[in-house]
Each structure stands twice: as C-alpha cells, then as structure tokens.
Amino acid sequence: MTTRRTRGRFEAFWAIALLALMAATFRLWLPAGWTGAGDYPAVPMFDLANVGLAQQATGLISTVITGVIVIACWVIVGLGRARWAWPIIAASLAISVVLDQHRLQPWVYQSFLYAVLFTLAPRNESGQASEPAFRLIRLLTISVYVFSAVGKFDFQFLHTVGQDFLRAPLQWVGVDVSTWPVRTRLFAAASFPAFELCVAFALCWSRTRMLGVWMATAMHLGLLTVLSPLGLGHSPGVMVWNVVMAIQAWWLFAGPALEPDRDAESGPRPVGWLASWLAWATVAVALLMPVFERSGYWDHWLAWALYSPHSSRVSLQVHESALERLPAAWQVAVGADEDADRWHDLRLGSLSLAIRGVPAVPQARYQWALANQLIQQSGIENQVRGKVQSASDRWTGERDEQWWTRPDEFQAAGEAYWFVP
Incomplete structure (x- = not known):
C-alpha cells in the first residue's frame, strides 16, 4: 500500500480524476454545436467584447483551452511531467471559468487549488513534489468536509434536501418518514x-x-446510492466527484504519509520564500473566505455549500403569450x-440539467446574468x-x-453584482 500511494501517483490520479469529471460534464467543455447545447448561453465574468473578443472567437478559445487541459493531464499521467503541466492546467481552468461561469463547479475550484499548490511545491531532481504540498492538500480536504457540514446545519437543508436524503433510502425498505x-x-x-x-474531525488526528x-x-x-437514478437522480458529474472523493480519502489519509517515488534521486530542492508564501496564501484564502459566503462576498460553491439549498437565487416567470418564442x-x-x-415558471435549474447535464450555479449573480441572456436572446x-x-437565514430560512x-427594474437588480457581462 505504501509503495503504491506515492506522491507522483497521486498527481497522476488527480489528473485522471479531472479528465473523468470533464468527461462526465462534457457539455460544459465541448463546443455547443457538438453537444446540442447551442440554445444555452455562456455567461462570462465580464463583457468579452470590451477586450475585442467576439462570440465565435470566444468559442474557439474555449475549445482550444479544453484541449490544452486534456493534453496536460495526459502528460502528467503518461510521461510523469508534472512540473510544467500543473501551471498550464491552473491557468487554463481559470481562463475557462472567465469565459463561462457555469464551469465554476466545486471540483473545478478544487482542481484549480491543487494545481496551484503542485505548481508552487518544491520538487526533487526527478520532479516529485514534496510532502508539505500534500499536507496543505489534506488541510483543504478536511476543510471541504467542515464547511460542507456547517452549511447544512441550516433551516433550509433540514426542511428540504435533508428530508429528501432521509426519505429516499428509507422508502426502499417501506418506511414512510412523513408519518x-x-x-x-x-x-x-x-x-x-x-x-x-x-469525518472531518476524525481525519485531523493520526489515532482516528x-x-x-x-x-x-x-x-x-x-x-452515491441516494443520488443515483434509483434515488434522487442527480447528474453524472456529482456521481463521479463522490467516487473521486472516496478514493482520495484513502490516498491522502490511509496509513503513513505519501512517499516519494522510488526513482527519486534526491530530496526536494529548497523552495523560494515567494512560492512558499503564495502556497500558504492560497490555502488561507480557501479557508477564510467561506466565512463571508452568507453575506454575499464569496460564492456558495466556493464555500463548499454542497447539497445545501440556502443559496441565493433568481426566479424567472414568462407570460403565456411569450412561450412560443x-x-x-x-x-x-x-x-x-x-x-x-x-x-409560467422558467426553472433555470431544470434548464441547466436538461441542456448541459449539470446543475446551474447556485448563485444569484450567475442566475441573473443567465436570465438576462435568455431574455435578450x-x-x-x-x-x-x-x-x-x-x-x-440559517435559523428561520427567510430571504x-x-x-x-x-x-x-431587472437591470437595476443586476447592478449589485461585480462579475456579470
């Protein structure tokens, strides 16, 4: 177990995981004309026309960047060349999100953070990352469970999604929780x-x-069971991410710390103070900013508000006379x-699942910008x-x-957001 759980192989594992997650959500990454998602508009972080990018050019850049990510992942897996592949992946993921905020899925953010840490980590002559980088990744992993759990101690979760989680498995054995x-x-x-x-607390100490x-x-x-087609029927990307997280728990926390690969010829090179500071700053931001999620200064998914319905949102209704348009x-x-x-309600979440096969970003900023483009289109x-x-509100559920x-009035509502086109 120890020889297989090496640092280099973890990097290869995460590259494979990123490829698997992108494959499960392929409509986010491939050209809309290839996937039949042409009626669903991309929502960039800002108006790309201001920097001279037309819609066709944006689509081409997006396709090229997707190809770059795939090639970089295969370079890590097949050639073991992670030293330069991870900064390419980090930059490509960031650009992809700027071009379309729908790609800001939780696992994309997680992969971006890992890519940054692998980029900044000191490496030995064979290119193997040092153990301190993996300590930071373990800390990030624990924080995912902490923030995800804390976000669910909430009126909305306990009365809605939490009840669905309870009802789905028990109904298979004939138990009606409504009684x-x-x-x-x-x-x-x-x-x-x-x-x-x-789970988070147990992963913090070696004895547990x-x-x-x-x-x-x-x-x-x-x-996986509750969210499967036999249960609540969530999207493939959600299912794959749960598989990845389960495997990651074994890779990062089971047994002794990850060892360098056997062909490593020397210890890690000293890392500069700037790279070390940037690595810690990256983790500090990821650990601190979720505190500001409820006040609207950090995205819900970036705060690991997973399966938690307390998020901000936009509701859209269309008059009967406009349905044919x-x-x-x-x-x-x-x-x-x-x-x-x-x-009639035009359910943005259902639209996202039907056309792109992934949940809509649970953020009023994104949903306002999406609604704006749907209306204009x-x-x-x-x-x-x-x-x-x-x-x-955490205690009352009121909004x-x-x-x-x-x-x-609709345009005035959008003036409160920073990152909308």
Whole structure:
C-alpha cells in the first residue's frame, strides 16, 4: 500500500480524476454545436467584447483551452511531467471559468487549488513534489468536509434536501418518514451533517484517521446510492466527484504519509520564500473566505455549500403569450400555470440539467446574468417578471427578496453584482 500511494501517483490520479469529471460534464467543455447545447448561453465574468473578443472567437478559445487541459493531464499521467503541466492546467481552468461561469463547479475550484499548490511545491531532481504540498492538500480536504457540514446545519437543508436524503433510502425498505413527528424528522436530517463533521474531525488526528477514512468512504458510497437514478437522480458529474472523493480519502489519509517515488534521486530542492508564501496564501484564502459566503462576498460553491439549498437565487416567470418564442429545448423547463394567472415558471435549474447535464450555479449573480441572456436572446424583455432572493437565514430560512416586473427594474437588480457581462 505504501509503495503504491506515492506522491507522483497521486498527481497522476488527480489528473485522471479531472479528465473523468470533464468527461462526465462534457457539455460544459465541448463546443455547443457538438453537444446540442447551442440554445444555452455562456455567461462570462465580464463583457468579452470590451477586450475585442467576439462570440465565435470566444468559442474557439474555449475549445482550444479544453484541449490544452486534456493534453496536460495526459502528460502528467503518461510521461510523469508534472512540473510544467500543473501551471498550464491552473491557468487554463481559470481562463475557462472567465469565459463561462457555469464551469465554476466545486471540483473545478478544487482542481484549480491543487494545481496551484503542485505548481508552487518544491520538487526533487526527478520532479516529485514534496510532502508539505500534500499536507496543505489534506488541510483543504478536511476543510471541504467542515464547511460542507456547517452549511447544512441550516433551516433550509433540514426542511428540504435533508428530508429528501432521509426519505429516499428509507422508502426502499417501506418506511414512510412523513408519518414521523416533525422534531424526529429534523433531528434525523441533522444526522447527515453531523456525520460529515465527525469525518472531518476524525481525519485531523493520526489515532482516528483510519476511522475517518472508513467513515468518509461510507458517506460517499451512501451519497452515491441516494443520488443515483434509483434515488434522487442527480447528474453524472456529482456521481463521479463522490467516487473521486472516496478514493482520495484513502490516498491522502490511509496509513503513513505519501512517499516519494522510488526513482527519486534526491530530496526536494529548497523552495523560494515567494512560492512558499503564495502556497500558504492560497490555502488561507480557501479557508477564510467561506466565512463571508452568507453575506454575499464569496460564492456558495466556493464555500463548499454542497447539497445545501440556502443559496441565493433568481426566479424567472414568462407570460403565456411569450412561450412560443422560447426555443423548443427550453420547454422542458417551463412550469405549469398552477394558479391560472397566465404566468409560467422558467426553472433555470431544470434548464441547466436538461441542456448541459449539470446543475446551474447556485448563485444569484450567475442566475441573473443567465436570465438576462435568455431574455435578450428570446426578445421577451416585456413579457417576463421575477425576483432576486438572497441567501436564506440559517435559523428561520427567510430571504430578502427584490421583485421586478419591468426591464429597468431587472437591470437595476443586476447592478449589485461585480462579475456579470
């Protein structure tokens, strides 16, 4: 086990994991014309026309960058040349997200952080990264479980997604949780984040680390079962990421620390103070900024708010008279007129899953920009209405809401965001 769990092979494992995750979410990375996702607009961080990039040029650059990431991953796996491949991957992932915020999936952010740390890590003559880089990666991994768990001790999770997590497996054995007292169901839902927090604590100390590895494995296998087509039917990318995280727990935490490969000829070269400072600064940002998620200064997914419905959002409704102007592919996301007022919900999450096969970014900034492009693309500016909602209160589940019914009110709502085109 020790000889196989080497540092170089972990880097190769993560390169393979990145390829697998990109394959599972291929509609995010390949040209829209190849995947049939042409009706779903890309949402860049800013108006790319301001730097002279037309839409066609942006699509070409995006395709080239995807190819660069794939080649760099195969260089790491096949040739073991990680020294220069990881900075290329880090830069390529960052550019990809700038071109389309939909790519800012949690595992993309995680891969970017790893790529930065591998770039800054001192290496020996054979190119093997040093142990301190992996200590930082272990710290990041533990933080994922901590922030993910803390984000679920929340009114919205306990009353919605937590109940779904509880209901899905128990209904297979004929147990109807709806008959349970409300307090019992809430405590049962709270057991999910409580278990995840115990995983994080167990991974922190050497005496309990193997217990933490087994607990993490059980948690991810349980999520795979609940989120599978037999359960809640989540997207393939979510399933693959849970597999990757389960394997990573064994690779990073089981047994002794990762050893250098046997062909390493010397110890790591001294690292400059700047590279060391940047590595610690990267980790410090990743550990500190999630604290500001609820106040809107950090993205929910970047704060590891996973399966947690407290996120900010945009609700969009289209008038009945404008439905025929929507592309046929969008009709799957149009809700029924349940209150007979001739207004229909256009569910952005359902639209994302149907066309791109991944969940929509749970962020009001992204969803506002997406709604803006959908409205402009369809020419229905005067036939839509909706609201922008803040992240919910942890204890009451209440949100601040900003309703809009006119184009100027909608545009005014978007002025609060920094990174929108």
